[in-house]
Amino acid sequence: KAGVTQTPRYLIKTRGQQVTLSCSPISGHRSVSWYQQTPGQGLQFLFEYFSETQRNKGNFPGRFSGRQFSNSRSEMNVSTLELGDSALYLCASSLGEWETQYFGPGTRLLVL
Amino acid sequence: QKEVEQNSGPLSVPEGAIASLNCTYSDRGSQSFFWYRQYSGKSPELIMFIYSNGDKEDGRFTAQLNKASQYVSLLIRDSQPSDSATYLCAVNTFNKFYFGSGTKLNVKP
Numbered sequence: 678k679a680g681v682t683q684t685p686r687y688l689i690k691t692r693g694q695q696v697t698l699s700c701s702p703i704s705g706h707r708s709v710s711w712y713q714q715t716p717g718q719g720l721q722f723l724f725e726y727f728s729e730t731q732r733n734k735g736n737f738p739g740r741f742s743g744r745q746f747s748n749s750r751s752e753m754n755v756s757t758l759e760l761g762d763s764a765l766y767l768c769a770s771s772l773g774e775w776e777t778q779y780f781g782p783g784t785r786l787l788v789l
Numbered sequence: 790q791k792e793v794e795q796n797s798g799p800l801s802v803p804e805g806a807i808a809s810l811n812c813t814y815s816d817r818g819s820q821s822f823f824w825y826r827q828y829s830g831k832s833p834e835l836i837m838f839i840y841s842n843g844d845k846e847d848g849r850f851t852a853q854l855n856k857a858s859q860y861v862s863l864l865i866r867d868s869q870p871s872d873s874a875t876y877l878c879a880v881n882t883f884n885k886f887y888f889g890s891g892t893k894l895n896v897k898p
């Protein structure tokens with residue numbers, strides 16, 4: 678069974694731009710979570726989608742948004758990029774509630 | 790207080806020794822507990838999970854859970870240099886995953 682895939686793997690943007698990241702979960706998984714990982718803050722939860730509905734949200738500003746499609750694929754959007762948004766963005770999928778999360782390879786975003 | 794606390798390390802052990810990694814969590818309502826391994830520049834990969842008090846063994850790895858003490862640990866027997874990585878403890882509390890900051894393990898040949 679194919680794992681979680683994320684595209685693109687690397688991205689360079691400038692301040693003020695916006696970016697969209699994509700995540701395809703493991704086949705059959707309906708829950709997709711997004712995390713931001715930085716050396717200083719570790720893994721921080723952004724949001725979680727289940728059956729196209731945002732079920733949980735972390736403490737990030739409204740510039741960070743996401744959505745999930747009927748095929749469980751998910752996208753994350755960051756608008757008005759700031760230097761501090763430079764990070765590894767990880768997507769994780771799971772079958773559902775209380776289930777183990779499996780991570781994708783991540784998208785490394787650099788904001789200049 | 791952070792939801793999940795881990796000693797950042799680094800924890801250095803000689804090859805062949807037992808590495809002991811510890812994690813505490815703050816919410817007594819937490820239901821499931823996970824250990825992930827993350828190599829530098831890579832994404833976290835699941836090592837094992839545990840739901841019930843006691844020990845759970847999988848090969849060289851043993852997870853231990855003590856809900857009364859709100860404590861989770863991971864033991865790695867016969868540590869190998871390839872085990873050198875950052876180990877993340879994760880806790881699922883009412884369907885939110887909280888991750889510790891990770892413990893860096895160095896296994897010296």
